[in-house]
Amino acid sequence: MENKHLPYMLLLPATIFLCVFFIYPFTLVAWEAFSKDGAFTMEHFQTMTSNWKFEISFWNTLLLAAAVVPIQLALSLLMATMVSKMQKGRDIVLYIWTIPLGISDLAAGIIWLAIFDQSGYLNSMLYGLGVIDQPENFLSYQNKSTIFIAIVLAEIWRATAIMLVILVAGIGLIPKEYYEAAEVFGASNWKRFTKITLPMLKPSLQTALVLRVILAFEVFAVVAALGGTNFPVLMGETYNWQFELQDGNVAAAYALVILAISIVFTLVILRVLRVPKGAQV
Amino acid sequence: MTTSSPTVAASQPQKVVDARKAGSMVFAASVFLLCAWVLVPIYFLLVNTLSSPEEVAAFPKTFIPPFNFGSLEFFAGFSGIGNALKNSALVAIVTMIMSIGVGAPAGYALSRFEFRGKAAFRILILMTRAFPLPLLALPLAVMFIRTGLDDTIIGLAIVHTTLALPFAVLITFSLFSGIPVELEEAAWTLGCNRVQAFRKVVLPLVLPGITASAIFAFVISWNEVFAASVLTIENRTLTAFLLQSLDVSPLHLKFAGGFVLVVPALIFIFAVRKYLFAMWGIANR
Numbered sequence: 366m367e368n369k370h371l372p373y374m375l376l377l378p379a380t381i382f383l384c385v386f387f388i389y390p391f392t393l394v395a396w397e398a399f400s401k402d403g404a405f406t407m408e409h410f411q412t413m414t415s416n417w418k419f420e421i422s423f424w425n426t427l428l429l430a431a432a433v434v435p436i437q438l439a440l441s442l443l444m445a446t447m448v449s450k451m452q453k454g455r456d457i458v459l460y461i462w463t464i465p466l467g468i469s470d471l472a473a474g475i476i477w478l479a480i481f482d483q484s485g486y487l488n489s490m491l492y493g494l495g496v497i498d499q500p501e502n503f504l505s506y507q508n509k510s511t512i513f514i515a516i517v518l519a520e521i522w523r524a525t526a527i528m529l530v531i532l533v534a535g536i537g538l539i540p541k542e543y544y545e546a547a548e549v550f551g552a553s554n555w556k557r558f559t560k561i562t563l564p565m566l567k568p569s570l571q572t573a574l575v576l577r578v579i580l581a582f583e584v585f586a587v588v589a590a591l592g593g594t595n596f597p598v599l600m601g602e603t604y605n606w607q608f609e610l611q612d613g614n615v616a617a618a619y620a621l622v623i624l625a626i627s628i629v630f631t632l633v634i635l636r637v638l639r640v641p642k643g644a645q646v
Numbered sequence: 647m648t649t650s651s652p653t654v655a656a657s658q659p660q661k662v663v664d665a666r667k668a669g670s671m672v673f674a675a676s677v678f679l680l681c682a683w684v685l686v687p688i689y690f691l692l693v694n695t696l697s698s699p700e701e702v703a704a705f706p707k708t709f710i711p712p713f714n715f716g717s718l719e720f721f722a723g724f725s726g727i728g729n730a731l732k733n734s735a736l737v738a739i740v741t742m743i744m745s746i747g748v749g750a751p752a753g754y755a756l757s758r759f760e761f762r763g764k765a766a767f768r769i770l771i772l773m774t775r776a777f778p779l780p781l782l783a784l785p786l787a788v789m790f791i792r793t794g795l796d797d798t799i800i801g802l803a804i805v806h807t808t809l810a811l812p813f814a815v816l817i818t819f820s821l822f823s824g825i826p827v828e829l830e831e832a833a834w835t836l837g838c839n840r841v842q843a844f845r846k847v848v849l850p851l852v853l854p855g856i857t858a859s860a861i862f863a864f865v866i867s868w869n870e871v872f873a874a875s876v877l878t879i880e881n882r883t884l885t886a887f888l889l890q891s892l893d894v895s896p897l898h899l900k901f902a903g904g905f906v907l908v909v910p911a912l913i914f915i916f917a918v919r920k921y922l923f924a925m926w927g928i929a930n931r
Contacts, residue, residue, distance in 0.1 A: 368759075373704060375755035376767055377817060378748045383770055386786070386808050388820035391777070391787035445675060460919050461681045464688070467915035468908055471885050475904030476691045480898065486690050492757055500705050534923045565648030576775060583778045586871040586885075590900075591891055600780075600872065607784060620781045631776040 391624070397617035409614040412624075413606075422511075422597035429513075429598065430581035433520045437577060440521070441528035447560065448529075449536050459533070466526040474590025477519035478504075481511070481591065506595045516596065519587045524580055524640070528573040535569025536562065571638045578634065579627045599623050688908065694898070695905040702898040721902035730887040731906070733799065734868055737883055740803035741867035742860045745810040746818075750856065758827065774812045782808060785874035790877070795881050805873045810863035810886025817859040818923075821852045857923035861914045868910060 398409055413419050448459060465473065480486045481503045488500040501512040539562065547557045563570075585600035599619060607616035673769060693709065694702055696718035701708070734821040752861035756764065782805055787796065795801035825848055882890065888903045895903075915922075 369761075372755040372759035372761045373763075375751040376763075379752035379769065379811065380770070381812065382748050383774070383808070387774060387777075387779075387782065390782050390785035392726075392787065393788070394781065397785065397788070425681060444680060447673070447680075450673075451677070456919075458677055458681065460916065461684055463919070463922060464684055464912065464915060466866050466922070467869075467911035469871065469885060469911065471871045471889055472904045472907040472911075475888075475900050476687045476908075478897075479690045480687060484703055484705040484707065484897075486707055486709075489709075492706045522683070530922055537828055537923070570759075572775075579776065579778055583780060583872070585780075586889060589889060593893065601780075603781070603784070604872065604875065613784065613788065616784055620778075620784055623781060624779050627778050628776060630717050 371535055381464060382524050383452060387458040394617045394620050394624075397614055398621045402612070403506055407565055412483035412612075412615050415619045418602055422523075422599050425580060426599045428585065429516065429520070429584060430578060432513075433524075434574070434577055434581055436517075437523055437525045438574065441525050441532055441573070442527070444529050445532035445536055446562065461514045463526045463530055465523050466530065469586070470584075471522060471590060473519050473523035473641045474587040477522070478516055478590055482576075496540060504591060504593075504595075509595065512592045513594050515591050518582075519591060520581070520584065523587065524577060527580070530565065531569050531570055531573040531576070533601050538569075539565045567638050567640050571640075574634045574638070575631050578630050581625055582630075611635050616636045663823050685724055691905055691908065692902060694901040697898075699896065700900040701740070701750070703896075703903060717902045718749040718905075719900055721906065724899060726887060727883070727884075727903075730882050730884045734883040734885070736799045737874075738864045738867040740799060741810055743861045744807040745814040745863040746856060746860050748807070749811050749814030749819045749859075749869060752815045753820075754822050756819045757822035764882040771812045774808070779809050780805075780870065780872035783876040784904065785875055795857070797877070797881055799881065802874060802877050803867070805877065806867035806870055806926050807863075810866045813866070814859055814863060816855065817862070818852070821855040821859075822848070825851050855921060858918040861918050862921075865911050865914050869907070875902060 367399040399405055399407070401408055409410075444462060448455060451458065468476075475518075478485070482488075483500050483502045487503065488497070489566045491612065492500065502508065503515065543561050543565070544557060547561060583600055584598055585604065587595055588598050588601055598624060603616050603623070606612050606619060693707070693711045696711040696713050697708075697713070698712070698714040699720055700716075701712060701714065702717060715860070752767070755761075756768070786801070786805055789795040790798075790801045797806075828852075829847050830843050833847045834840070838846065857931055870886065871885045871889055874883045875889050878886050884903065884907060888895075888900065888907070
């Protein structure tokens with residue numbers, strides 16, 4: 366009797382919490398985006414799409430994700446395999462590489478501001494090397510491409526650690542025997558990586574990519590710190606409509622757009638990297 | 647596995663030994679470069695923070711910290727900073743308590759019982775990861791105004807708890823799974839009831855891990871920007887405060903603020919580094 370009800374009682378608080386503060390609010394967003402005075406309307410979406418910033422922020426967000434995520438995937442795979450080969454100093458190197466995991470996106474933006482600012486370190490270095498005579502204003506509205514590069518670098522710097530941690534944990538789960546067998550048959554390092562590590566790592570790659578891509582669509586504070594209004598992104602526009610323009614309905618419409626692309630990309634990643642049943646470790 | 651004993655190396659042709667040496671040099675250099683890639687930007691922030699306001703705006707920059715506390719003093723004396731720091735800490739502590747208080751029982755249930763609906767609950771937890779959770783701040787802002795929770799510590803902590811709760815559940819699940827049921831059963835046969843057995847046998851064993859996941863929840867809340875900026879007006883957290891004054895605040899205020907944001911996170915990540923991989927590894931499955 367006690368045993369039958371105990372698990373449900375233990376799960377109850379978490380379930381209630383998630384229903385009230387996770388599932389219910391997301392239905393509220395949808396309602397807010399599609400309704401006006403209690404009736405269905407597309408008005409808020411029209412307001413959103415007719416604003417000139419919508420299209421730019423939409424493509425900026427996707428472009429940023431497309432530039433950042435592949436580099437992070439390659440970099441985190443490289444770092445994870447390096448860690449798995451390391452004997453001396455593994456712990457300290459891992460700690461250093463995972464430091465950005467604990468750093469807020471806003472702080473990361475500010476850190477890269479110290480580098481790309483007009484009186485910042487990049488200018489100081491270029492000046493010291495004699496490349497420039499005058500400090501360049503990399504983050505002004507005339508230099509859209511350097512703003513983009515700065516944001517890409519800051520994002521790579523900040524969020525590669527999340528993928529690294531998941532991949533290192535995943536590599537740890539691959540049975541050592543597979544590598545030993547491959548060694549017996551004389552497989553090269555590269556062969557071992559493509560024939561054992563990558564296929565066995567699929568579940569971890571799935572998780573890492575889903576998490577990372579969704580974070581990429583949520584990009585906000587890094588952009589705010591480095592680009593300000595010169596580089597509009599979806600999350601920043603959501604914030605603007607909610608806070609500056611005080612129109613919660615249009616902000617909700619923006620939220621639904623972010624939600625939609627997040628779900629679409631999650632499904633695509635899960636499909637492309639699906640693990641056949643029975644092939645799991 | 648690739649290491650070879652000195653005798654083997656000696657019997658190999660000189661070229662192979664050279665290639666191997668060059669390979670390990672490249673390896674070490676790459677490790678070093680990647681460490682520098684992470685550390686140097688933080689170092690620059692440190693130098694800026696330890697410069698006077700005039701030095702922060704000066705050009706070209708020094709690469710050695712002048713150890714001037716002008717910027718930090720300006721930051722500490724800036725109106726609203728004290729409150730923002732206090733709010734950040736309070737929200738993070740409440741988030742920590744709520745996410746462990748609600749998440750740990752669920753993690754225990756998942757690890758100890760087989761029951762109907764278990765799979766459904768796991769899907770609910772995993773679903774939270776496919777959603778951009780900070781967006782929850784928008785509908786909750788409306789909900790909170792109705793219930794009087796708007797612009798309060800608790801209100802923001804609730805949003806941050808939805809961010810931290812899935813982690814708390816999965817981490818505690820893996821912690822409890824690591825402790826054999828037999829230990830608990832032995833305590834029952836020795837006359838403990840369920841609660842006593844849990845308190846005397848299981849709890850001491852999982853406490854370090856639970857502390858680590860609590861710290862992780864703290865960091866998640868401490869770092870969060872979007873929801874904090876949307877949901878707080880008078881009681882702004884440090885991240886909300888810094889974000890909303892980005893356009894108007896001088897550089898030295900931003901850098902000092904960024905530094906104050908980074909330091910606790912660094913310490914906390916150092917404290918939980920042992921658990922980091924266990925946490926994320928198990929969160930895969």
